[in-house]
Amino acid sequence: MTAYPLNMTDDLNRVITFDAAPQRIVSLSPSNTEIIYGLGLGDRLVGVDAYSNYPGQAMSLPKMGGMINVSIWDVVAAKPDLVLVGPFTPNDTVANLAAAGIDVYSTHPDNISDTLRAVREIASICGVPDRGTQLADRMKQDVEEAAKKTSGLNASQVPTVLMIITLGNQSYVADRDGYMGDLISRAGGRNVATGPQMNRTEIVKANPDIIIVPMTDWTMATFDSLKYGREPWVQNLTAVKTGRVYPVGYDVVGRPGPRIGYAVTIMTRAIHPELFC
Template identity: 35%
Template structure:
């Protein structure tokens, strides 16, 4: 039997070790907001976003080329609307999602049905669930999704910038008197928000006092008489309705001159997308809200 020189044996052994390093890379594991373990063999290349806010986060992180599908109302940025549609975030089309051959789906606890999540997992698709409850959570979620998708460094930089903007607002409003704010989120019937909402967190951080914070219902109906009785200093209308009806809602309040906000002409409109979606734009919503609640502050650009 011909012997293999020792030098050649060492080289062959080294080659086997290197090959094993290349072919047997350890999978990465992540804990989602529900405490579930999500395992990814490699950074995902085909991602299905199961909520409009998640689509915005993926674009913010520069991952638009990896997005394989989005939900209805994923219209920001505008090019997101051109991505394959997988239904609404409440009524997802699981068959459509599977047909897109994703290697990751990202969903939300509020909205996405657990039955759909289970169907996707049974089809072998990893599903990562998020559950942000306030602005701080939104920023943490952006970083977590970046880590999940293999762009942790970029996500850390971007989330840090958002956090800096939030801290700047808080620093400017912390010592100021807190005006009573009525936030109207629906025109007919008139509806508002209690303390268990993103909207409340925005009002609080912007230096305002939410008029309906202690209401027992998350999104209560409020009568004009109740608003007149409580007398808010500022009225802000955030509605998905646009155009004439949106402006008419503001003009309707101007009839009630006994309300301090009306008397001081402090009835404002705000883009509901800046408040309703737990996405990077909620920080812009906070900055806009702070300017409306505290116009006396020199905010700069």
């Protein structure tokens, strides 16, 4: 059991004091929604963001706007005693909710270890630390089991990989130091991203063996451009010429939550399909 009052420091470096276990929770991040359900606390959710679609029960909950364009009024009207936010929630939204007297806790996992920490922290806040330990341990085991597929690879068998989220003059990519970059490494790829954004010259210079596109409504154009070489400057990329531009589900690989073992498996299938023959 959690001892209250409980002081916790979130990923915005804010110290929040919780006087009791929250019973009415709003999640404005799909990954945090999945964590709440993974902890067996779905009955405490009174609202979620518009992108929280897993597990299926989340789709029937009241929607509080998007992760960025949050409806402050709807959140306040839900009378939550905890709002969980993620990296896309604007700081002014966090400040406005806190000013309304609501406890707001922010998680920004940059890798799998951070994700396991976030699970344990949310569980402690909610008064179920043992469940947090159990869920984090299971998630860690899932990742380790999934990573066994690539554990025997030597350096020559590790292809260069670039995950491109949006394509443009400045393309958004999965940074080496980010969560999805961690997935690439554990799936047996060498991430050639030079930062969270890369220009055309940098992408051409990196010339990855494999390009991965996390698929959602707003990345379909990126996948189409790369898969079929719609733009002249991508046509000479090795991944494009060899047909190694692969889609993966953004809802899985883009959410640092209970499905991280599955996320590693999906990435491994894209990078090393030969291991699944």
